Amino acid sequence: MDFNFIQKFLPMYAEAARLTLIIGVIGIALSVFIGLMCALVKYYRVPVARQIASAYIELSRNTPLIVQLFFLYFGLPKAGIVWSSEACGIIGLAFLGGSYMAESFLGGLRSVGRIQIESAESLGFRRLQTMRYIVVPQAATVSVPAICANVIFLLKETSVFSAVSLADLMYVAKDLIGMYYNTWEALLMLVAAYLVLILPISIVFTILERRLRRARN
């Protein structure tokens, strides 16, 4: 084990991890927003918008992230739309994540039975009040664990960003292996970096889910 190597390139990994995290966080935040919009449009059966949401979800879920990124990074410039690698990463992640988030939100909303809504309305609750006090708290117990799983899934998916020359963790590791042949050290640091990024989030989510499960009793 070449500790000099590790020490020398640690800052590079830290920088790449920071980039992965920033792009991951922005992409995931956008995907939550897109997912929520799609879920609401489908839940309330808004004409036209609902069909568009369904088509998007199918397209997004049934194509790999790497293909979506290639389309953004290599395809669209041919049509005159040029993006930076970072923008491609964020948009790609949001595009992929949006559909997963949509399904998670929708699963929660649809888990709340019709009778719950009718009971609330029979008591004089307005639609928004019914949503806020009755539907959302119940939907959350189903949606939140699914959304947490999506966040981890999407953070892991960022590892394909290197394919569009984004200097993320994977990119740095590949680069170093190519230049110095310190394969073991480079891979070890890669695994460690992902664990440092994802493990704390995973632990927080597990605690959150346990709380929710208890609340649902």
Place this chain on the structure above:
Amino acid sequence: MSEHIIDINGLVKHFGDNAVIDGISLSVSKGEVVVLIGPSGCGKSTLLRCLNGLEPIQGGTVTLHGEPVIHGDKSLYRIRQKIGMVFQSYDLFPHLTVLKNITLSPIKVQKRDKAEVEAKARELLERVGLSDKADSYPSELSGGQKQRVAICRSLIMNPEIMLLDEITAALDPEMVHEVLNVVLDLAKNGTTMMIVTHEMAFAEAVADRIIFMDGGVIVEEGKPSEFFKNPKTERAQRFLKTFTYTK
């Protein structure tokens, strides 16, 4: 003639081509208990649902104190506060304690004082024999207890009429009594009610008037003593026979 709470006039309700309610007219007076009976699928639930605007209607009118009940209309939020509804399935809010289940709507909808509402809720729970369950969650209650809480949840809104749709139909037999006793107690205290039930002895005990429905219309109506002893129509006779077990 005493004051009418609900007036139903020539009500028609279709599901597609299926005329589930085919011209029903009926009034319920203040303090009156009307029990609706009839074969399964004859439109009893649908009728109750039309009364608080849960279903769009295709003809006729429903009015509460002369004010029309219109599905999808803004006025419904106000009108529904005056109509208490309890369904057959246990429909308590599972994420809230018993006390919160009861107090949420008076606090959020009627904007009443929290302390007043909580005191009132505990009083109601006491009345239905559940004062020790205020902090339990619905999943910790039996079916009969849940239905009693659901009754409290409606009562706390001070409704002018209670609509009860087969509230004991999904209960184990030993729990039917505890719920029906609560309803009998309400009737004694002058609560206006419209009740759908398959418990004929209970219907006879609680009703001021029996309405027998079939095929989307009122086939027969009368005082319970008369109706159960001497049903006039052949259809009512046949219906009542299904409740007596004969070899």
